[in-house]
Amino acid sequence: MGRAPCCDKASVKKGPWSPEEDAKLKAYIEEHGTGGNWIALPQKIGLKRCGKSCRLRWLNYLRPNIKHGDFTEEEEHIICSLYISIGSRWSIIAAQLPGRTDNDIKNYWNTKLKKKLLGKRAPSRRARATTHQDPYQLSTAAAAGGNMCSTSSVSNNNAMATQALSASALERIQLHMRLQGLYGAFGGDSAAATPQQWPKLETLLTSKLQLPATEPVDAVATTVTVQQHNQHLVDHHSLAAGREAVEAEQLGSTGDGAYTMPCSFERPNKLVGFCSPSSAGATEAEVAASGLMVNGGYGGGSGGFGTHHDEIYDFLYKYGSVGAGAHGGHIPSLPELQCPDSAAAIVGADEKFSTWTADASCDYGQLQGNPIDGSLHDYALGGYDQ
DNA sequence: AAAGCGCACAACCGCACGATA
DNA sequence: TTATCGTGCGGTTGTGCGCTT
Numbered sequence: 001m002g003r004a005p006c007c008d009k010a011s012v013k014k015g016p017w018s019p020e021e022d023a024k025l026k027a028y029i030e031e032h033g034t035g036g037n038w039i040a041l042p043q044k045i046g047l048k049r050c051g052k053s054c055r056l057r058w059l060n061y062l063r064p065n066i067k068h069g070d071f072t073e074e075e076e077h078i079i080c081s082l083y084i085s086i087g088s089r090w091s092i093i094a095a096q097l098p099g100r101t102d103n104d105i106k107n108y109w110n111t112k113l114k115k116k117l118l119g120k121r122a123p124s125r126r127a128r129a130t131t132h133q134d135p136y137q138l139s140t141a142a143a144a145g146g147n148m149c150s151t152s153s154v155s156n157n158n159a160m161a162t163q164a165l166s167a168s169a170l171e172r173i174q175l176h177m178r179l180q181g182l183y184g185a186f187g188g189d190s191a192a193a194t195p196q197q198w199p200k201l202e203t204l205l206t207s208k209l210q211l212p213a214t215e216p217v218d219a220v221a222t223t224v225t226v227q228q229h230n231q232h233l234v235d236h237h238s239l240a241a242g243r244e245a246v247e248a249e250q251l252g253s254t255g256d257g258a259y260t261m262p263c264s265f266e267r268p269n270k271l272v273g274f275c276s277p278s279s280a281g282a283t284e285a286e287v288a289a290s291g292l293m294v295n296g297g298y299g300g301g302s303g304g305f306g307t308h309h310d311e312i313y314d315f316l317y318k319y320g321s322v323g324a325g326a327h328g329g330h331i332p333s334l335p336e337l338q339c340p341d342s343a344a345a346i347v348g349a350d351e352k353f354s355t356w357t358a359d360a361s362c363d364y365g366q367l368q369g370n371p372i373d374g375s376l377h378d379y380a381l382g383g384y385d386q
Numbered sequence: 387a388a389a390g391c392g393c394a395c396a397a398c399c400g401c402a403c404g405a406t407a
Numbered sequence: 408t409t410a411t412c413g414t415g416c417g418g419t420t421g422t423g424c425g426c427t428t
Contacts, residue, residue: 016396016422039413055414056397091416103396106417111394 067099
């Protein structure tokens with residue numbers, strides 16, 4: 001038996017909001033607040049709308065201090081960096097961008113940034129509607145992109161393997177590689193002299209290289225946590241603790257190339273499987289079929305993360321392209337996001353989208369000096385084919 | 387001028403989670 | 408312990424606009 005609907009769909013109005021509806025909702029909330037019950041709110045103010053719809057309208061459009069319109073380069077940097085690291089966790093990304101909503105960022109990513117960065121064109125909605133192809137294959141093929149995957153030689157097995165890696169993961173791999181200028185990393189020094197070339201996807205996916213028995217460290221996943229009572233706030237004390245833990249663990253890594261996850265800081269409260277965003281949305285079968293899981297998952301550490309971990313980082317570690325440790329070291333870990341004043345940030349925090357208010361802008365100076373900084377925009381936003 | 391198409395954005399939907407009875 | 412409810416999230420769809428043919 002399914003869940004009862006949150007409202008009577010037959011009697012609620014759908015579609016665009018009228019100015020009158022906006023005014024009613026805005027006036028009521030500004031005077032009384034939401035009352036902690038969105039479901040009951042529309043009845044109170046005589047709106048024929050679903051409570052969820054009211055909530056969405058308020059959070060994404062009506063509430064004060066919301067920015068609409070063009071994203072700055074800095075915002076693009078942040079979106080890009082975080083997407084690579086944590087995937088489509090739009091609410092978390094939005095928490096780093098004052099005044100931006102998750103919906104806004106999601107739309108911006110899907111309609112502009114992704115094309116900008118990956119230089120690809122999504123199949124049109126009409127094309128998708130008229131094709132009989134599996135949409136998953138379509139999106140995966142799109143994510144695999146131009147010369148990354150030579151479909152002419154892909155066997156059925158490889159096609160299945162292609163399916164196993166999510167489109168999101170492929171996008172992030174592509175993005176990560178592009179941002180790091182990693183075109184030669186798969187072929188040694190000699191490859192650096194050859195024209196830029198993506199690795200053949202089928203080769204990568206059918207490889208049975210064994211992952212190390214321990215986990216990679218996702219720079220963001222292991223350093224960004226979520227406060228108990230406000231999942232949109234970044235806990236900078238935990239960040240610091242996590243950073244120290246990472247450093248300590250890396251210093252203590254064993255000579256055989258294995259190191260363990262830092263366990264000394266709090267597991268994200270809301271984000272079960274945070275270090276495995278792609279697998280969180282995948283079925284167990286998909287994850288297992290990917291062949292990218294570490295044997296037995298993550299078993300070490302009392303403060304550990306989920307059993308599954310991020311397939312993109314598996315992939316990147318597998319091919320020795322991430323991290324400064326024994327696994328390769330081609331790609332530096334992503335920078336941490338810093339806020340200059342965590343106390344002010346918490347005081348000024350906006351419950352929906354902002355770790356800090358416009359008055360307390362975030363200092364992304366932490367990005368300065370990181371190899372990504374400066375080159376990121378050049379790599380990602382410059383010189384792509386329109 | 388009209389149809390087709392691509393794009394951007396707002397809104398909806400279903401699911402997962404936490405709180406609570 | 409279980410069922411129910413409200414909320415939040417991410418993916419998807421609907422719609423309107425502008426450009427092209």
